[in-house]
Amino acid sequence: MIHKYHLNGYNIVLDVHSGGVSVVDDAAYRLLDEVTPPLTENCPEEVLQKLSPEFSRDELLDAYSELYEMYAEGILFSEDDYAQFADKMVASPVKAMCLHIAHDCNLRCKYCFASTGDFGHGRKLMDFDTGKRAIDFLIEHSQGRRNLELDFFGGEPLMNFEVVKQVVAYARSKEKDFDKNFRFTITTNGMLLSDDKIDFINKEMSNVVLSIDGRKEVNDYFRPRVDGSGSYDSIVPKYKKLVDKRGHDQYYVRGTFTHKNLDFADDVFHLNDLGFDQISVEPVVTDPKEDYAITEADLPTIAKEYERLAVKLLDYKKQGKGFNFFHFMIDLDQGPCAIKRLRGCGCGNEYVAITPDGDIYPCHQFVGMEDWKMGSLYDGTFDLKRKDYFARANIYGKEDCQKCWAKFYCSGGCNANNLQYAGDVLKPHKLGCELEKKRLECAIMMKAAEAFDGE
Numbered sequence: 001m002i003h004k005y006h007l008n009g010y011n012i013v014l015d016v017h018s019g020g021v022s023v024v025d026d027a028a029y030r031l032l033d034e035v036t037p038p039l040t041e042n043c044p045e046e047v048l049q050k051l052s053p054e055f056s057r058d059e060l061l062d063a064y065s066e067l068y069e070m071y072a073e074g075i076l077f078s079e080d081d082y083a084q085f086a087d088k089m090v091a092s093p094v095k096a097m098c099l100h101i102a103h104d105c106n107l108r109c110k111y112c113f114a115s116t117g118d119f120g121h122g123r124k125l126m127d128f129d130t131g132k133r134a135i136d137f138l139i140e141h142s143q144g145r146r147n148l149e150l151d152f153f154g155g156e157p158l159m160n161f162e163v164v165k166q167v168v169a170y171a172r173s174k175e176k177d178f179d180k181n182f183r184f185t186i187t188t189n190g191m192l193l194s195d196d197k198i199d200f201i202n203k204e205m206s207n208v209v210l211s212i213d214g215r216k217e218v219n220d221y222f223r224p225r226v227d228g229s230g231s232y233d234s235i236v237p238k239y240k241k242l243v244d245k246r247g248h249d250q251y252y253v254r255g256t257f258t259h260k261n262l263d264f265a266d267d268v269f270h271l272n273d274l275g276f277d278q279i280s281v282e283p284v285v286t287d288p289k290e291d292y293a294i295t296e297a298d299l300p301t302i303a304k305e306y307e308r309l310a311v312k313l314l315d316y317k318k319q320g321k322g323f324n325f326f327h328f329m330i331d332l333d334q335g336p337c338a339i340k341r342l343r344g345c346g347c348g349n350e351y352v353a354i355t356p357d358g359d360i361y362p363c364h365q366f367v368g369m370e371d372w373k374m375g376s377l378y379d380g381t382f383d384l385k386r387k388d389y390f391a392r393a394n395i396y397g398k399e400d401c402q403k404c405w406a407k408f409y410c411s412g413g414c415n416a417n418n419l420q421y422a423g424d425v426l427k428p429h430k431l432g433c434e435l436e437k438k439r440l441e442c443a444i445m446m447k448a449a450e451a452f453d454g455e
Helices: 024-031 043-049 059-071 083-088 128-141 157-178 195-204 216-222 233-248 264-273 294-319 338-343 384-392 415-422 431-452
Strands: 002-007 010-015 023-026 095-099 145-151 181-188 205-211 252-257 276-283 351-354 358-360
Touching: 010 024, 010 431, 023 059, 023 195, 024 043, 024 059, 083 276, 095 252, 128 145, 128 157, 128 276, 128 338, 128 351, 145 157, 145 205, 157 181, 157 431, 195 233, 195 276, 216 233, 216 358, 252 264, 264 276, 294 431
Parallel strands: 095 145, 095 351, 145 181, 181 205, 205 252, 252 276
Antiparallel strands: 002 010, 010 023, 351 358
């Protein structure tokens, strides 16, 4: 299987199963419409005849020779070596946890999937006892894994910062005894950041996610305070201070774009102009009835905006002032392991979410869906059958993924979004698929451009 497309002046060919990416000339690009595997060493005469009005015979022969060499090297029309692993996917030790330290928030973001912070179950904060139980659970169920990840999430985690500090201290106290290494992350809206919180975060958090939607008018419309006033002027100076004191790239500012700001590349570059070089601005996923929802009608505009962003970012990099845009970060040399290509995130298997009440869910986006609750820290239950279900949920069990060229990059999409908007974990959310494919085309083009221009 191959996927070919033209973008920013490059004819790009992706060999899906090998992951090989090639930039080819017009003749080779056109030949790929006419040839199918297995390729023979000599170009079929009927193909030469058919394309002779467009290209000279020598051009076609040279181009076909290039394609045949790629085919012989296994980077064009390669066989699927991944299907053999589909039935061997088994449950893994838990290695990551999303700790809902606060089901409360001091903002009222319009698009919030968590019902403005309480996930539809009332505003509450996690107590330290539950936090300790969560750490004990992670240690117990991580088995032989040494490196563990824990994300302090909400709501707004800084509303319960004392318990954050207590949980970190408790986890650190267990590292030596159990041969574990905790890697902490915190996601915050920044409103309660102070010098002491910044210092603690920069000392203990391996990564930090700073929520902001971009330009002041965009951010303040979608991310207002409880009283309706904007949050931009309060958080920007605090974010700058945190990043300046942090001194490295293990952070990112993370925003959401909607139908209301389809010119979201301007928000990305605005964030960079503020001094941030690790940036993520992601499409909203919400009820299509909302006036800010992204719909199929928006896809052509969004595609052009991703292309504009990619081309401009390439130009920035040539000028030596490039930055990382999360959705364009892709590794064409190594990439994820076979299992991750097939299964994607570890939702419900390697990764779980814990609520303030100690309930266990597959991930933060499943929280509140009672039918998907996996157990409780307080009664010792943990649904291993559900865990096994998620472990076996892979692209070879998702019919719509079988013939998709992007399947090894998105691994079937977000399980929670699939369930909520397509009605089934195993049915990819179509709108999300189209957005993912466009981002991938741009990311691959950028890598190809950098390699091609560097020769």
